[in-house]
Amino acid sequence: MKMKTLAAMALAGAVASGPAVADLVIPDLSYRTGPYAAGGTPFSDGYQDYFNLLNARDGGIGGEPVRIVECETGYNTEKGVECYESTKGEGALIYQPLSTGITYQLIPKATADEIPIHTMGYGRTSAANGEVFNWVFNYPANYWDAASVAVNYLLDENGGDLNGKTIALVYHNSAYGKEPIRTLESLAEMHGFELSQLAVDHPGQEQKSQWLQIRRERPDYVLMWGWGVMNQVAVQEAANIGFPMENFIGNWWAGAEHDVTPAGDAANGYKSLNMNRVIDYPVLADIQSMVHDAGNAAGDGSHMGSVLYVRGMYAAMLAAEAIAKAQEIHGVADVTPAMVRDGMEALEITDARMGELGMEGIGPEFSVSCADHGGAGQGLVQQWNAADSTWVPLTDFISPDDAVIAPLVAEDSAAFAAESGITPGCL
Amino acid sequence: MLYREAGDFKTSYEADNQTFPIAFDRYRYWVVLAVAFLVIPFMINDYWANAIFVPFLIYAIAAIGLNILTGYCGQVSLGTGGFMAVGAYACYKLMTAFPDTSIVIHIVLAGGITAAVGTAFGLPSLRIKGFYLAVATLAAQFFLVWLFNKVSWFYNYSASGQINAPERFVAGFAVTGPNTAPAAQYLICLVFLTLCALIARNLTRGTIGRSWMAIRDMDIAAEIIGVNPLKAKLTAFAVSSFFIGISGALFFAVYLGAVEVGEAFGIQKSFLVLFMIIIGGLGSIFGSLAGAAFLILFPVAWKVLAVDLLGWPTDLVVHQQFMLIGALIMFFLIKEPHGLAQLWRLAKEKLRLWPFPY
Numbered sequence: 001m002k003m004k005t006l007a008a009m010a011l012a013g014a015v016a017s018g019p020a021v022a023d024l025v026i027p028d029l030s031y032r033t034g035p036y037a038a039g040g041t042p043f044s045d046g047y048q049d050y051f052n053l054l055n056a057r058d059g060g061i062g063g064e065p066v067r068i069v070e071c072e073t074g075y076n077t078e079k080g081v082e083c084y085e086s087t088k089g090e091g092a093l094i095y096q097p098l099s100t101g102i103t104y105q106l107i108p109k110a111t112a113d114e115i116p117i118h119t120m121g122y123g124r125t126s127a128a129n130g131e132v133f134n135w136v137f138n139y140p141a142n143y144w145d146a147a148s149v150a151v152n153y154l155l156d157e158n159g160g161d162l163n164g165k166t167i168a169l170v171y172h173n174s175a176y177g178k179e180p181i182r183t184l185e186s187l188a189e190m191h192g193f194e195l196s197q198l199a200v201d202h203p204g205q206e207q208k209s210q211w212l213q214i215r216r217e218r219p220d221y222v223l224m225w226g227w228g229v230m231n232q233v234a235v236q237e238a239a240n241i242g243f244p245m246e247n248f249i250g251n252w253w254a255g256a257e258h259d260v261t262p263a264g265d266a267a268n269g270y271k272s273l274n275m276n277r278v279i280d281y282p283v284l285a286d287i288q289s290m291v292h293d294a295g296n297a298a299g300d301g302s303h304m305g306s307v308l309y310v311r312g313m314y315a316a317m318l319a320a321e322a323i324a325k326a327q328e329i330h331g332v333a334d335v336t337p338a339m340v341r342d343g344m345e346a347l348e349i350t351d352a353r354m355g356e357l358g359m360e361g362i363g364p365e366f367s368v369s370c371a372d373h374g375g376a377g378q379g380l381v382q383q384w385n386a387a388d389s390t391w392v393p394l395t396d397f398i399s400p401d402d403a404v405i406a407p408l409v410a411e412d413s414a415a416f417a418a419e420s421g422i423t424p425g426c427l
Numbered sequence: 428m429l430y431r432e433a434g435d436f437k438t439s440y441e442a443d444n445q446t447f448p449i450a451f452d453r454y455r456y457w458v459v460l461a462v463a464f465l466v467i468p469f470m471i472n473d474y475w476a477n478a479i480f481v482p483f484l485i486y487a488i489a490a491i492g493l494n495i496l497t498g499y500c501g502q503v504s505l506g507t508g509g510f511m512a513v514g515a516y517a518c519y520k521l522m523t524a525f526p527d528t529s530i531v532i533h534i535v536l537a538g539g540i541t542a543a544v545g546t547a548f549g550l551p552s553l554r555i556k557g558f559y560l561a562v563a564t565l566a567a568q569f570f571l572v573w574l575f576n577k578v579s580w581f582y583n584y585s586a587s588g589q590i591n592a593p594e595r596f597v598a599g600f601a602v603t604g605p606n607t608a609p610a611a612q613y614l615i616c617l618v619f620l621t622l623c624a625l626i627a628r629n630l631t632r633g634t635i636g637r638s639w640m641a642i643r644d645m646d647i648a649a650e651i652i653g654v655n656p657l658k659a660k661l662t663a664f665a666v667s668s669f670f671i672g673i674s675g676a677l678f679f680a681v682y683l684g685a686v687e688v689g690e691a692f693g694i695q696k697s698f699l700v701l702f703m704i705i706i707g708g709l710g711s712i713f714g715s716l717a718g719a720a721f722l723i724l725f726p727v728a729w730k731v732l733a734v735d736l737l738g739w740p741t742d743l744v745v746h747q748q749f750m751l752i753g754a755l756i757m758f759f760l761i762k763e764p765h766g767l768a769q770l771w772r773l774a775k776e777k778l779r780l781w782p783f784p785y
Contacts, residue, residue, distance in 0.1 A: 032742035041742075071734075072741035077683060077690060082478040082727065089474060104589050104685045108605035124587070173576055175587035175687050182586045199576070202689050412586060419593060420604075 023067035024060065024323060024335070026051060027087035029080060029097045032299070035203035036075040036099075036228035038258045039308055041299055043098055044070070046312025048298035049287050054320060056290040061320050062327040064334055075228070077101045084109065093340045094118055094319050100176035108420070111135045116341040118322075120315050121146070121252055121275050125179055126412035128374025130345065131424040133413065137344050139318070139375025140366050141275045141400075143225075144408060146251045147180035148400035149273060149379040150223055151187045153249075156398075163192035168219040170210060170226065170234060173199040177225040180251075182412075184223075186404055204230025211237040224250040231259035239266035245384075246271060252379060255391070256307040260384045268386035271394070273379045276314045276362050278307050278391060283358030287313075307391060314362050322347050341427070345370055364397045370426035374409075377402070430779045446628060449779075463617055468610040476609030477682070483723045484616035485677045490703040490715035491627050492670030497701070498709035499631055500663035501643030502552050506545075506564035508696030509571035510668050512688050513541045514675025516581050519590040522603075522680065523583060530595040530602060530680065534619070537676035538669040544571075545668020552660045556646075568697055575688040589687050592680040603680045612681050619677060623670050628712050630666065639663050640710075706759050708768025717767040725752065 030044035031037055051066045060066050069090055071083035080102035084095065095110060095117045097103055103123035110117050111134065118137045119127065125144045127136040141149075155162055169184060171177030181197065188195040196219060198210040204226065211234075214222060222243065226234055231254045238248050246269045250259070255272020284305055292301050303309040326335045326343025335343070348367040354360050366376035378397035385392050417424055435450045437443040447453040471480065489507060496502050517537035522530065548567040552560050575581050582590050594604030600611045630636050638659040641649035650656055679686045686692075699722065707718020726748045733744040763770050777784070 030741065032740075033745045037742075070741050072745050074745060077685075077687070078482070081683065085474040085477045089472075100587075101589075101687055101690055104587070104591070104687075105683060108591075108684060112605035173689055175589045178586065178588045202693070419591070421594070 023091075024064050024093055025087075025091045026066055026068050026319065027083070027090075027092045027095060028068050028070045029073050029083050029087075029095065029099075029102065030070055031073050031075045031098070033072060034074040034076075034228075035205075038232075039228055039253065039256065040075065040098060042256070042258075042303035042306050042308040043312035043315075045297070045299040045301070045303045046309035046314075047096070047316045048312075049291050049304075049309075050283075050313045050316035051320070052291045052296050052298070053283070053287050056294065056296070057286065061323045062333045064327075066320075073097070073099065073102060075099050075101075077105050081105055081109075088113060088115060091337075093323065093335065093337050094344075096120065096315055096319070098122070100124075100179065101174060104175055107133070107136055114341075115337040116344055118315070118319060118344065120311075120318070122176065126409045126416060128372065128409050129413035129424075130368075130370045130373035131413075131426060132417045132422055133373065134427050135341060137368065137373045139347075139368055139373060140349075140363050141252075141377045141379055142374055143179040143251070144183040144405045145374075145377035145400040146273055146275075146379055147183040147223075148187065148405055149377075149381075149398045150249055150251070151184070151191065152398050152401060153381050153395065154221060155191065161191075164194075165221070166194040166196060166217070166219040167221045167223060168196045168198055168214055168217070170198045170200060170207075170214075170222060170224045172204060172226055172230055173201045176227065176253075180223075180225055183405065183408060186408065187401075190404065200226070200230055200234075203228060205233055207233050207237050211241050211243075214238075214243060215241040220247065222248045224248070224254050226250060226254040226259075230254075231256075232262045235260055235267050235270055236263045238270075239263050245269035249273070249381070252311075255382060255384075257389070257391075258306075260386070261389070265386045267384055270384045271381055272384075272391075274307065274382050274391070274393075275379050276307075276311050277380065277393060278305070278310050278382075279361075280305065281310075281359045281362065283313070286358060310362070314359070317357060317359065317362075318347070318349070321349065321353070344368060345373075377405070429781070430775075432779065444632075446632075452775075460621070464614075468614055471609045471613050473609050476613050478727055479724065480613050481616050481682050483720055484613070484620045485674050485682055486700065486703060486723055487716050487719040488616075488620050488623050488677070489671050489674035489700045490707065490719045491623055491712060492667045492674065493700050494704045494707075494709065494711070494715045495627060495631070495639070495670065496663050496667035498704055498711065498714070499636060499643060500639040500660065500667075502549075502660060502663060503557065503561040504564040504667070505561050505694070505697045505701070506548060506567035506571070507671055507700040508692040508694060509568040510541050510545055510671040511675030511678060511696060512571050512575055512692035513544045513668075514538060514672030515679035515686055515692070516575050516590065516688070517541065517672065518676035518680055519592070520581065520583075522593060522595065526593070529597065531597060531615075533595075534673055534676045534680070538672040541672020541675065542665040542669040545671070546661050546665045549661055549664025549668075552664065553657055565694075565697075568694055572688050572692060575692075587687075589685050590679065591685045595680070603684065605684065607681070615681060616677055619673055623673065624712055624716070627666075627670070631712070635659075635662060643710075702756060704766075706756060706766055708766030711766070711768035713771065714766050714768030717771070721767065722752070725755075 031040035048068050051068055055065055069087050073080040073083050100122050103119050116135050121141050123138055125142040127133040127138050184195050200207050250272035252273045252275050260267035260270055322344040323340055325346055326339040329342055330339045350365050364376040364378040377400045380397050381394045382391040383394050430451045447456055493507050496504050514537045517540040518533050521533040551563040582588050592603040594601055601607045602611050602615045638654045641654045642659045703718035703722050708714025729748055733739045
């Protein structure tokens with residue numbers, strides 16, 4: 001009996017959610033619950049607030065209002081699939097799942113359904129090869145870029161020589177954390193440093209043994225591929241064993257305010273990569289006055305201007321620019337997912353355009369093409385100042401070593417193409 | 428009124444012992460099967476397949492498997508997630524090693540491999556009981572997940588440690604891979620569930636099932652009347668793991684298509700399947716189905732109601748789901764410790780007499 005009532009309820013709900021209105025539908029597969037909520041919440045707030053700003057200020061994109069459909073995934077792949085299936089029927093234009101695991105699920109599905117995915121700085125790295133992954137984009141940077149940027153930074157610190165140094169990689173034991181290993185291994189061979197790998201299991205609250213190992217082995221540097229609660233624990237554990245914080249570098253998912261504040265002053269000097277500069281952009285004032293003050297803030301509105309909030313806003317800006325580009329190419333305001341894909345492939349982000357949008361210098365300049373879905377691949381290094389509670393940028397955008405990454409991308413994407421029977425080519 | 432039993436005579440021993448002795452139940456069973464096989468495949472879309480039916484069917488197979496071990500044989504297991512992982516990885520290795528063999532054979536073989544692994548981890552059950560056995564199976568859970576993460580042979584040395592299901596066909600229709608029609612996905616899971624449920628039902632009412640139940644009810648007494656505990660316990664582990672392996676293989680190949688062991692087959696999966704059989708009813712095939720349906724459908728239904736219809740914040744709704752499911756588990760444990768299956772049994776007893784109870 002119970003089963004039937006529930007099924008009837010679900011049916012009623014599915015019917016009542018109704019046909020899609022002529023809007024630009026942007027699904028937001030967010031996670032505001034679970035061990036990764038600390039990172040998921042500000043990103044989603046920034047993502048939604050920017051689209052709300054476009055609605056309030058410009059009446060949407062090209063005169064077409066944006067409708068955001070939020071769906072909670074909890075960073076869980078099963079829920080991610082459910083969210084994908086429930087939102088795609090509404091005419092979703094572009095997916096940004098903010099989870100490497102969910103991205104792996106969605107790549108084949110979205111390719112079959114012909115909906116573009118944008119995985120900014122996460123997901124499958126070899127998706128940078130647009131001839132194999134026609135529907136997947138990972139500009140402006142990916143994990144292998146991050147690994148290379150980190151090593152390039154360390155080379156700079158050491159006068160161009162890492163010979164004989166040891167670098168430990170503390171990584172989330174999942175597809176996400178394992179992604180940089182291949183690149184770091186090639187780089188280790190090339191530059192003569194020794195790489196030791198320390199896996200941390202989901203969700204990452206147990207890291208005592210890994211850090212004891214670090215204390216015993218005394219590596220020169222520790223790189224971290226962490227996310228969610230794992231980052232906070234790692235920073236605390238590094239402080240506990242007295243590891244010098246300036247030699248501890250997180251990737252760009254391990255460098256937000258909430259990762260370092262729990263450790264207090266002990267976190268001072270911790271470094272991380274970042275793919276977007278965080279300063280007080282004029283666009284944030286617009287969001288404050290037109291979205292937050294109007295009572296339309298996503299979430300509780302408390303994350304404004306934080307690292308991941310700005311990154312979410314940056315992701316929304318790139319999506320909005322791609323939609324605008326698609327409208328320009330096809331001459332219609334009410335674009336389809338296939339048109340948005342064309343817009344993404346023709347996307348060009350210049351300093352002048354970022355200035356116009358009120359976020360000058362938020363990211364590097366880059367342009368996308370069919371062959372290259374990966375963008376510039378640049379990242380900067382920032383350092384935490386615990387006294388002022390701010391991230392201080394130490395460098396400008398650093399370029400990765402494309403000579404190392406390009407062959408790896410070609411190899412991995414060729415393997416995927418062979419495995420799934422894809423003939424590489426442009427659409 | 429609903430059940431018209433007048434004239435429903437049994438003339439043979441077989442008729443008296445059939446699964447649905449009441450004619451009305453029998454008709455309803457055939458109607459359910461007919462709807463499941465002949466109506467739903469023509470109406471199903473991607474959302475209904477991927478969000479509701481396919482997960483329900485796959486978890487139902489896992490719940491039947493665990494119910495054989497825990498509900499019928501009384502051996503508590505927390506290793507379900509690990510055994511599902513064995514099924515998934517076995518299926519993946521077979522799919523990639525023998526691409527020309529039918530996926531159906533791979534799924535059955537994956538079940539067989541899981542049965543062997545499950546039997547090996549069932550050996551401690553000959554010496555230890557109850558909570559201690561639960562801890563031993565918990566070790567299986569953690570060991571297997573660690574193994575599939577550590578040894579890269581299991582995921583064919585892929586950079587990310589993910590396994591991806593290549594496209595495979597049954598009778599010319601893709602059943603795995605991204606181009607699978609929702610009806611094909613649904614039907615292959617439905618066929619496996621139907622067969623598993625039939626096998627499970629017939630095993631549990633035969634000699635072997637009776638020896639399981641004897642061990643469950645009192646193992647010393649069972650030994651005295653001539654039940655071999657070694658055989659009974661190990662067959663229970665083998666059969667249970669066989670079903671769980673099949674569900675793991677389907678979960679990976681047909682439902683998700685790409686799997687990461689720590690995330691998909693963690694300890695939460697073991698608990699989820701355990702909750703399914705507790706809520707559904709220990710020692711009941713119908714209970715396994717009802718429990719799986721309840722724990723799969725309830726979150727989706729609540730989400731549709733609260734987020735899509737009422738427009739509540741998504742995080743609030745997820746927290747409500749946790750609280751409501753927790754509250755409902757407690758409610759069922761207090762009000763009906765034998766689960767949904769017992770509720771159904773009581774309702775049926777009342778309905779048979781209604782409207783003139785005595």
